[in-house]
Amino acid sequence: xxRRDFVKKGTLSSIAALIGTxxxxxxxxxxxxxxxxxxxxxxxxxxNKHKDMVVLNDKPWNIESQAHLLDxxxxxxxxxxxxxxxxxxxxxxxxxxxxxxxxxxVKNKKTYTLQELKSKFEQHTYQLTIECGGNGRAEFNPPAKxxxxxxxAVHCASWTGxxxxxxxxxxxxxxxxxxxxFHAVDKHLSLDPNKExxxxxxxxxxxxxxxxxxAFKMNGKDIPLIHGYPLRLVxxxxxASVSGKWVNRISIRNKVHDGTKMxxxxxxxxxxxxxxxxxxxxEDMCIIESMPVKSLITxxxxxxxxxxxxxxxxxGHAWAGELEVTKVEYSIDFGSTWKDCKLEAPANxxxxxxxxxxxxxxxxxxxxxxxxxxxxxGNAQPMVLPGWNPKGYLNNACHRxxxxxx
Amino acid sequence: MNKESTFRKQVRRxxxxxxxxxxxxxxxxxxxxxxxxxxxxxxxKAKSEIASITPVEDEDRIENGxxxxxxxxxxxxxxxxxxxxxxxxxxxxxxxxxxxxxxxxTTIKWMQETQNLWDLGGNQEIIVNYLxxxxxxxxxxxxxxxxxxxxxxLED
Numbered sequence: 001x002x003r004r005d006f007v008k009k010g011t012l013s014s015i016a017a018l019i020g021t022x023x024x025x026x027x028x029x030x031x032x033x034x035x036x037x038x039x040x041x042x043x044x045x046x047x048n049k050h051k052d053m054v055v056l057n058d059k060p061w062n063i064e065s066q067a068h069l070l071d072x073x074x075x076x077x078x079x080x081x082x083x084x085x086x087x088x089x090x091x092x093x094x095x096x097x098x099x100x101x102x103x104x105x106v107k108n109k110k111t112y113t114l115q116e117l118k119s120k121f122e123q124h125t126y127q128l129t130i131e132c133g134g135n136g137r138a139e140f141n142p143p144a145k146x147x148x149x150x151x152x153a154v155h156c157a158s159w160t161g162x163x164x165x166x167x168x169x170x171x172x173x174x175x176x177x178x179x180x181x182f183h184a185v186d187k188h189l190s191l192d193p194n195k196e197x198x199x200x201x202x203x204x205x206x207x208x209x210x211x212x213x214x215a216f217k218m219n220g221k222d223i224p225l226i227h228g229y230p231l232r233l234v235x236x237x238x239x240a241s242v243s244g245k246w247v248n249r250i251s252i253r254n255k256v257h258d259g260t261k262m263x264x265x266x267x268x269x270x271x272x273x274x275x276x277x278x279x280x281x282x283e284d285m286c287i288i289e290s291m292p293v294k295s296l297i298t299x300x301x302x303x304x305x306x307x308x309x310x311x312x313x314x315x316g317h318a319w320a321g322e323l324e325v326t327k328v329e330y331s332i333d334f335g336s337t338w339k340d341c342k343l344e345a346p347a348n349x350x351x352x353x354x355x356x357x358x359x360x361x362x363x364x365x366x367x368x369x370x371x372x373x374x375x376x377x378g379n380a381q382p383m384v385l386p387g388w389n390p391k392g393y394l395n396n397a398c399h400r401x402x403x404x405x406x
Numbered sequence: 407m408n409k410e411s412t413f414r415k416q417v418r419r420x421x422x423x424x425x426x427x428x429x430x431x432x433x434x435x436x437x438x439x440x441x442x443x444x445x446x447x448x449x450x451k452a453k454s455e456i457a458s459i460t461p462v463e464d465e466d467r468i469e470n471g472x473x474x475x476x477x478x479x480x481x482x483x484x485x486x487x488x489x490x491x492x493x494x495x496x497x498x499x500x501x502x503x504x505x506x507x508x509x510x511x512t513t514i515k516w517m518q519e520t521q522n523l524w525d526l527g528g529n530q531e532i533i534v535n536y537l538x539x540x541x542x543x544x545x546x547x548x549x550x551x552x553x554x555x556x557x558x559x560l561e562d
Binding site: 055056057058059060139140141142143145146147148189190192195264300301302303304305306312313368383384385397400402404 | 494495496498499502503504505506509513520521522543544545546547548549550552555556557558559560562
C-alpha cells in the first residue's frame with residue numbers, strides 16, 4: 001500500500017474512531033476539508049461568544065459568563081452561558097423536524113412538524129430567567145463534583161414560541177398525568193446510542209403555566225444551535241436543565257419522569273438539611289423545583305477605582321425563581337448597614353428585574369459592595385454560603401464587587 | 407487436412423480473442439476497484455500531497471510541569487490518567503474538580519455504573535493516587551476573600 005493511501009485510510013478510520021461513527025462517503029470527502037466535529041475548536045467563534053466568557057469544559061462544551069457581561073436587560077447570545085451534558089447535535093434538519101407528544105398519560109399520541117407548531121398554535125414572547133442549578137458550585141466547601149460554575153450560569157433572554165400547554169392539550173392530557181419529560185437529539189458522551197445525555201422535565205403544574213414555552217426564537221431570531229435550535233423547551237425560574245434543547249419528543253408521564261438526570265443525586269438536594277460533607281442516600285434527595293432568590297451586580301466590573309468624592313453608580317439584576325423580587329439592598333460595610341436600591345418590576349412573570357443605586361463611599365480605601373435581594377415570601381439571600389449539599393446546587397449567596405477609592 | 411488446419415486456426419483466434427477480453431476485463435475491473443478505494447489515485451494534481459505531510463509533533467509534550475495537550479499536572483501516573491480519563495470527557499472536567507480519595511473513587515464507580523466507563527483494574531489505584539496528590543480539596547470556609555481582582559480606573 002502506498003504511504004499516501006495508508007495515511008488517508010488511517011485518517012478516515014481515526015476520524016471514525018474519534019467521532020464514533022463511520023464517515024459515510026468518507027472516501028469522497030474533499031481534500032483539506034475537516035469535518036465540523038474535528039475542526040480546531042475556537043468556541044468563541046463557533047458559538048459567537050464574547051471573548052471574556054470562560055470555558056469550563058470543552059467536552060462536553062460548558063462555558064460561563066461573568067457578572068459584567070450580563071449587564072444588558074435582555075441577555076444577548078454573546079453573553080449567554082453554555083451548558084451541555086452531551087455532544088451538540090450536527091446536521092439539524094429544521095424543515096423535517098418533528099415534535100412527538102407521547103407517554104402513558106397522553107390521550108392521542110401526536111406528531112407535529114415545526115411549521116404545524118408555528119401555524120396551529122398562538123405564539124407568545126416572554127423574557128425568562130434561566131439559571132443553571134449548579135451556578136455558584138465553585139464556592140462550596142467541601143467541594144462538590146461537576147463543572148465549577150462561579151456566578152455566570154444565568155441569563156434572561158427573550159423567547160418566542162408556543163405554549164407547551166396548548167400543544168399538550170391538543171394531544172389530550174389524561175387525568176392521571178403527573179409529569180412531563182423531554183427527549184432530544186444530543187448524543188451521549190460515550191456515544192452509546194441507547195443512552196440519553198439528559199432527559200428531564202417538570203410537574204404538570206409547571207408544564208401548564210402560561211410562560212412555559214416550546215420556543216423556536218431567541219431574542220427575535222432562530223435559536224442558535226448551541227442553545228437548542230430548532231426547538232427548545234423553556235421553563236423560566238427552574239433549573240436550566242428543565243429547559244431541554246433540541247427537543248423532539250415530550251412524554252406526558254403518569255409518574256415523576258425517570259429520564260437521565262432525574263434520578264439519583266442529579267439536580268437534587270437533601271430533603272432535610274445536612275452538615276457540610278455529609279453522605280446522603282439517594283432516597284433522601286429531593287428534586288429541585290423553583291430556583292432561590294438571587295442577584296448580580298453587573299456594573300461596574302469588580303476592581304473599579306474611583307476618585308474620592310465621586311459617587312459610584314451600580315446596577316444589576318435580581319430574580320427569585322417562581323416568585324418576584326420585592327427588594328434589593330446594597331451594603332458597603334460587610335452587612336452592618338444596608339440601603340435600598342431602586343428596583344424595577346419584571347417585564348413579565350419569571351423575568352429578572354433591574355436594580356440600580358448611587359453609592360457614596362466615605363473614605364479612601366478598599367470596599368466591597370454587596371447586593372442582597374428579598375423575594376415575595378420574605379426570603380433574602382444569605383451573605384455566607386447557604387446549606388451545603390452533595391452536588392453543590394442552589395448557591396444564592398450575595399454577590400459582591402471590589403472597589404477602591406483613591 | 408485443410409479443413410482441420412482452418413478449424414485449428416479459428417480455435418486459436420477465438421482463444422486469443424478470449425484472452426484479450428479477459429485481460430481487458432481484469433485490467434478495467436482492477437483499476438475500477440482500485441479507483442473506488444483510492445479516488446485520488448488518478449488525480450495527478452494531488453501528487454504534492456506526499457510532500458505536505460508534516461512530522462507529528464510530540465503530542466505528549468510537557469511544559470512547565472503541565473501536560474500541554476490536556477492541562478494535567480505532570481506527575482506519577484499522568485499517562486494512565488490521560489489514557490483512561492480523557493476519552494469521553496475533557497481533562498478540564500478533572501482539573502476543575504478537587505476531591506478526596508473516597509470522592510474520586512465514588513466518581514469512578516458512578517462513571518462505571520452510568521457512563522460506560524470500563525473496569526480500570528490495577529490502574530484505578532494509580533489514577534486515584536495521582537488525583538488526590540495533584541487535585542486534593544482546598545479548604546474554602548463559608549466565604550472566600552475576593553482574589554484575582556483586576557484593578558482599573560472607572561471613568562464616567
